[in-house]
Amino acid sequence: MLEHDSGGTCSASIIPVYNIESYLQRYIDSVSAQTARSCEVVFVDDGSANSSDAICDTVSLRDSMFKVLHKESGGLSDVGNAGIDAALSLSSAALITGTKRR
Numbered sequence: 001m002l003e004h005d006s007g008g009t010c011s012a013s014i015i016p017v018y019n020i021e022s023y024l025q026r027y028i029d030s031v032s033a034q035t036a037r038s039c040e041v042v043f044v045d046d047g048s049a050n051s052s053d054a055i056c057d058t059v060s061l062r063d064s065m066f067k068v069l070h071k072e073s074g075g076l077s078d079v080g081n082a083g084i085d086a087a088l089s090l091s092s093a094a095l096i097t098g099t100k101r102r
Helices: 021-033 052-062 076-088
Strands: 012-017 040-046 066-071
Touching (some): 012 076, 021 052, 040 052, 040 076
Parallel strands (some): 012 040, 040 066
8 A cells, every 4th residue: 555645545546548538538537536536546558549648648637646657558467567666656757747758
């Protein structure tokens, strides 16, 4: 578990993103509406070719709970590993908010 700013514990959710623009906003709305919010939701964009990456960037600018990691396509296992690394080191230079890196 991660330490929350207020001293309590919280969790990080890792969400793989690859060309899911038609579903992504509905997911974001659902997570945002929950009363028991995670400390961090880390979107790992695996080189989406549609607007999924831009949607993630936009929501991360609106809500600090959402973070975005952009990476080149590497498959689901690679996305999971990148998300875990990012969640374990939330201050890592690879974890960005609203700025796209490839």
